[in-house]
Amino acid sequence: MGRRSRLHIPQAPARPGDRPDFSYLETSPAGAVARPNIDATCQEIEPISAALIRVLGDDDSAVGPWNPQLGPEDLRTGLRHMLMTRIFDERMLRMQRQGKISFYLKSTGEEAVSVAQAMALRPSDMLFPSYRNQGLFFARGCNPVELMCQCLSNTGDMCKGRQLPVLYHWKEGNIFTIAGNLAIQAPNAVGWAMAAAIKDEDNIAATWLGDGSTAEADFHNALLFASVYQAPVVINVTNNQWAISTFQAFAGGDRGPFSTRGLGLGVPGLRVDGNDFLAVHGVTQWAAERARTGAGPTLVELVTYRASAHSTSDDPSRYRPDSEWDDWPLGDPIERLKKHLLALGEWSERQHHALQSELEENFKTAWQEALGFGTLTQGPQLSPDSMFDDVFKEMPPHLAKQRQLLRKTES
Amino acid sequence: MGRRSRLHIPQAPARPGDRPDFSYLETSPAGAVARPNIDATCQEIEPISAALIRVLGDDDSAVGPWNPQLGPEDLRTGLRHMLMTRIFDERMLRMQRQGKISFYLKSTGEEAVSVAQAMALRPSDMLFPSYRNQGLFFARGCNPVELMCQCLSNTGDMCKGRQLPVLYHWKEGNIFTIAGNLAIQAPNAVGWAMAAAIKDEDNIAATWLGDGSTAEADFHNALLFASVYQAPVVINVTNNQWAISTFQAFAGGDRGPFSTRGLGLGVPGLRVDGNDFLAVHGVTQWAAERARTGAGPTLVELVTYRASAHSTSDDPSRYRPDSEWDDWPLGDPIERLKKHLLALGEWSERQHHALQSELEENFKTAWQEALGFGTLTQGPQLSPDSMFDDVFKEMPPHLAKQRQLLRKTES
Amino acid sequence: MNMVQALNSAMDNMLERDPNVVLMGQDIGYFGGVFRCTQGLQGKYGEHRVLDTPIAEGGMVGTAIGMAVNGLRPVVEIQFADYIYPAIDQIVSQLARLRHRSAGSFWAPVTIRAPCGGGIRGGQTHSQSPESLFTHICGIKVVMPSNPYDAKGLLISAIEDDDPVLFLEPKRLYNGPFDGDPDKPAVGWGEHPHGEVPEDHYGLPLGIAKTVTQGDAVTILTYGTMVHVCVAAARALGVSADIIDVCTMAPLDTDTIAKSVQRTGRCVIAHEATRFSGFGAELAATVQEECFWHLNAPIQRVAGWDTPYPHAFEWSYFPGQNRVIAALKVALES
Amino acid sequence: MNMVQALNSAMDNMLERDPNVVLMGQDIGYFGGVFRCTQGLQGKYGEHRVLDTPIAEGGMVGTAIGMAVNGLRPVVEIQFADYIYPAIDQIVSQLARLRHRSAGSFWAPVTIRAPCGGGIRGGQTHSQSPESLFTHICGIKVVMPSNPYDAKGLLISAIEDDDPVLFLEPKRLYNGPFDGDPDKPAVGWGEHPHGEVPEDHYGLPLGIAKTVTQGDAVTILTYGTMVHVCVAAARALGVSADIIDVCTMAPLDTDTIAKSVQRTGRCVIAHEATRFSGFGAELAATVQEECFWHLNAPIQRVAGWDTPYPHAFEWSYFPGQNRVIAALKVALES
Numbered sequence A, B: 001m002g003r004r005s006r007l008h009i010p011q012a013p014a015r016p017g018d019r020p021d022f023s024y025l026e027t028s029p030a031g032a033v034a035r036p037n038i039d040a041t042c043q044e045i046e047p048i049s050a051a052l053i054r055v056l057g058d059d060d061s062a063v064g065p066w067n068p069q070l071g072p073e074d075l076r077t078g079l080r081h082m083l084m085t086r087i088f089d090e091r092m093l094r095m096q097r098q099g100k101i102s103f104y105l106k107s108t109g110e111e112a113v114s115v116a117q118a119m120a121l122r123p124s125d126m127l128f129p130s131y132r133n134q135g136l137f138f139a140r141g142c143n144p145v146e147l148m149c150q151c152l153s154n155t156g157d158m159c160k161g162r163q164l165p166v167l168y169h170w171k172e173g174n175i176f177t178i179a180g181n182l183a184i185q186a187p188n189a190v191g192w193a194m195a196a197a198i199k200d201e202d203n204i205a206a207t208w209l210g211d212g213s214t215a216e217a218d219f220h221n222a223l224l225f226a227s228v229y230q231a232p233v234v235i236n237v238t239n240n241q242w243a244i245s246t247f248q249a250f251a252g253g254d255r256g257p258f259s260t261r262g263l264g265l266g267v268p269g270l271r272v273d274g275n276d277f278l279a280v281h282g283v284t285q286w287a288a289e290r291a292r293t294g295a296g297p298t299l300v301e302l303v304t305y306r307a308s309a310h311s312t313s314d315d316p317s318r319y320r321p322d323s324e325w326d327d328w329p330l331g332d333p334i335e336r337l338k339k340h341l342l343a344l345g346e347w348s349e350r351q352h353h354a355l356q357s358e359l360e361e362n363f364k365t366a367w368q369e370a371l372g373f374g375t376l377t378q379g380p381q382l383s384p385d386s387m388f389d390d391v392f393k394e395m396p397p398h399l400a401k402q403r404q405l406l407r408k409t410e411s
Numbered sequence C, D: 001m002n003m004v005q006a007l008n009s010a011m012d013n014m015l016e017r018d019p020n021v022v023l024m025g026q027d028i029g030y031f032g033g034v035f036r037c038t039q040g041l042q043g044k045y046g047e048h049r050v051l052d053t054p055i056a057e058g059g060m061v062g063t064a065i066g067m068a069v070n071g072l073r074p075v076v077e078i079q080f081a082d083y084i085y086p087a088i089d090q091i092v093s094q095l096a097r098l099r100h101r102s103a104g105s106f107w108a109p110v111t112i113r114a115p116c117g118g119g120i121r122g123g124q125t126h127s128q129s130p131e132s133l134f135t136h137i138c139g140i141k142v143v144m145p146s147n148p149y150d151a152k153g154l155l156i157s158a159i160e161d162d163d164p165v166l167f168l169e170p171k172r173l174y175n176g177p178f179d180g181d182p183d184k185p186a187v188g189w190g191e192h193p194h195g196e197v198p199e200d201h202y203g204l205p206l207g208i209a210k211t212v213t214q215g216d217a218v219t220i221l222t223y224g225t226m227v228h229v230c231v232a233a234a235r236a237l238g239v240s241a242d243i244i245d246v247c248t249m250a251p252l253d254t255d256t257i258a259k260s261v262q263r264t265g266r267c268v269i270a271h272e273a274t275r276f277s278g279f280g281a282e283l284a285a286t287v288q289e290e291c292f293w294h295l296n297a298p299i300q301r302v303a304g305w306d307t308p309y310p311h312a313f314e315w316s317y318f319p320g321q322n323r324v325i326a327a328l329k330v331a332l333e334s
Ligand SMILES: Cc1ncc(C[n+]2csc(CCOP(=O)(O)OP(=O)(O)O)c2C)c(N)n1
Pocket: A132, A180, A181, A182, A209, A210, A211, A212, A213, A214, A216, A240, A242, A243, A244, A306, A310, C026, C055, C079, C083
């Protein structure tokens, strides 16, 4: 109060009432950034680590060395899974608003990150996601009914009602259980990759965390162990500009791009237009191949924008201009891939509409199916008894006793 | 066993029985590295961040832009304090071997780090040392009797017998209490500096941690907060090549110098010949002025060698060649400064001997004085009662009760 | 005022009175905190007194310690108590023992605020009550208020205290008292006597337990949300209970507790945290030590089950009135 | 064998039998560990099975979890239990709850070894006994052996267990039993019956307490170093004590404990950790719940004082025979 201070305080570019301002975002034209060999040294990669890798140009064509050269079938699959993710998110948000589920969290605007990355990895690669990577599940073919049941905490819930909605896992699909604790999964991914190397298997691990989450110590732990043991892992930072109300500058984002955080540890970094499906795919493929061939870990920053609220508990109009998403320079990942397909003549507005309707219809059916397993309050119910399972592999006596007590007080 | 593995395992350059091998150490001639302006950007500083800054040349002259241009009086003071540190360490080791103190830990070979850095900082700057920075206390004028009493845990002990030997503090001298927990002091230093900035005071903070300790999360936390708030702090990594038996490569030292760890966060780094008194002084002055004028934090790597055992509990002949110290390319900091003074004609062997004798005599006297305050087992004794003080500012009832109980069982 | 407003008012008062008070935390500045406890304070006192921080609890507490050593009084908000673990090393190894190991040369008057407890469908990482862990750490005080009036007074005292304080806020009580029945319509603090909170500065002493209702048949030791559940349970059972709101878990007001149990001869302990090695263990151990010859029945513990807080079974997990009543019956019958 | 050799033998057996067992820790590889527990194992099994690690306890446990999820059985050495705090978040929030929150899909059989306790003039950061904190965490087992034979058998079981285990090693016992008197000449394990340790693989069940001496007058519940102190104290006092070595703190063998106290009617609990909210609190609470009607005197707790472990006053701090005897007297007299 009144006292002069010379502490530096990072600033958000715009607050409610201000005009959105993305002048801080350094970008580069599609195709402009060189593609090093996958076994290049960190030093060799360093010159491009801060540059924004892009493949989809303003004219909707795909250009440059990072173009993964996907066939139209793959592109349509990618579009389909991104659209699935978006529609799913919208439906589940509605379900939350209607009180059917207790909580939800969308990934709107960031669909390319999860979908393109999952497609660039092998199904046997192990994924350690954050809570905003639902696209991974779709891209890997998880039945949406499974995800819905999880959000409903019902009798079909893979978590047996134990986790908040969206904190999924999918063992068969090689997707690790999602924690509420930010960044905590990152060293786990590195350890998984270390084990793969120890066992001389060639599966790799990939993990995701947000811009804000890079502040956590576990991000450092992950980079350090990945560096020291040259673990076959891809560490992905989804920089969607915001961590709840906190602009990424508070995680040091205005002091240097997140992609460069590992350079001092010899972990090469790539920075990619996270809304450019092709660029994300190309970069991920490069990093995955690098890891798989024993050339070491990569840190990938995916530049995107969190188009929706942080979660259903959040109201972003309190802390950022409502219109930021419209002004976001890197556009909408779905629109951009769609236009590319249209430009290639491999897609039409009619097909797009049909796809949209098909997905909506599918989700409607899936939702009905999921409801058949009950909701938090209606229909078939999990037994509260089950909460005492899985604390340990075998239930110790004190938990059996507590279960007994619960039965008594609930009856 | 037998299983092929492709996990990368860092290697020490030499183990017992091997010839010492310091070919990994990248060095540069004295005077070769440019000196940026103190308000240069991190990007501007980056090109020199990995280079080894040296001032004292092989011909014992001081050259180049990092020469702090100290007068002979200052140089002699520096020499004196380094010598004090060394002789003190040797005497205290003997005392430990004689069973007078329970534990000791030397800084032999690293004296320039603490002494030159303390001299380059203002007395009002706050220091957050590790356990191998005893030189800071000498350079700031702490009475050796104080340090001896601490090592003796006697009635004169500043810690009232509560800490292991060498875990000193000196409030009046603005030196923070040393923790056994590695790296834990680093974020504290950054916070202290943030407070200075908040209060618009121009004192700065400096902290020290070892190469091995950079692996701890607190190193990351310190860099991050220093970066985000541009705290006026100097973070020093004393890279003495070893962390007990573990070569610095296990902290990522072979993937890139420690000085570059902050680059991705926009924290500029300097790498300095830690056994070159003048270079250490020059670099510290630069970093301190940078911090003081509001240009932000600096990470300084001081390249040196732990000439002695890790501590009195350690036996380095089990894990490294005994002769490493003789082969260490950066020499002995005391010898080097002495030769420089000799070359300047500002010092003589006679003076050196006299100084050595004086210091030894002083310490002898000091030790007698310290013994007057008792030892762990003999002479005046602190009251065990006192251990219940200072847990809280005012003693709560349960501690008063426990003190009572202790009196009863001890009597 | 509700509890959020009371906490806000406490911090407002302290920022106003003491230029060395600073607030730190994730989303607490411009946004005013995810629970709105710091709403308006950055606007009023500036970005240098109310700091948004990186998401690094260890760094937050680590830097707060340094700030405190340099004369400030930082109040750190951990967004959820479940996320305090990355800061535990700084709390245990530095914050709590600074004064002792430096024989009084250094100390750090840091207050750490953290919303705790369940009942808001937060799942296992937005519902934890970790108080027991911190009560085992020598050198840090642990406080949990159960109503807005206490919350303000205790928070002010915590900030003014020269020792570090962990200040746990039962988030289920932010907007109103809660008697453990989620099916009843929510009530606000407006009707509650302790919802009346002066705008002005006042402190309430740390280390003092409060008697909530007086009675002779049994002593109930509890704190936080469970205070209200226990009051309702005792009322429902029609038992005359001496209900003690512990308020400060460490250092503990053993006197008040012992006097009550020595009088009633019966004791039930209730908290939301998991039972095994929960703070109820220390309470039970203390009571049996201090009141053994007065006890007419075994001390009963009511607590969260020894499992993570399960999202779907929140109300089977939460130690509601039924469980308190069952324990009261055992304590009274024998 | 001494305890260091017994632990080494356990790991040697397990590395030999199970290719998925890997060891990780600071200085454990080439050097063999600061306490020499892993001496020779890297030479025998290679650098990829016995890994030197960076000094980052959080990273060590964090990566060990991932390795375990990928089929390995990591055994992580924390150099001193005092340095486990940087790893607590990974232990509490990930390791302990993986199986539960994924409903059995994922789990991580990680064993964390950590030397604990004082008595070696290690000062406050080489003497702590943090077991109580971890016993409050659901989903991790907490074990502490008191002799070489148990150490080997329990460590083998811990490594083979599919749940995570915190395995605390009372470092004062590494080289010999210790009855609490630092002035007596040190004795080795050679003379002790439990110093006889088979070279071959054997397991001892987790979750089972062991009766060390049988008696009728009083039950002493203890573990780790204090087992030997209590045996000596009971002998010195000439009391017929049922001394129970808890061995596994969580999950606790309540049965064995309750049966004994129901028989003796008196109970003393002893541990080295600080008293307030120490594991003795849970033991006392449990005993009074299970044995209330059999108790003839209040349960006594003997523990470290509620201060950091002070370097100079190690032997005033350490709960030696005098303190145990004093407690036994109170328990027996009333
Ligand atoms: C350890 C921890 N601290 C705090 C939180 C509370 N929290 C939940 S989400 C969030 C913001 C995360 O932002 P970011 O990492 O950028 O991910 P995004 O939500 O933008 O995808 C915070 C602070 C948490 N979940 N875990």
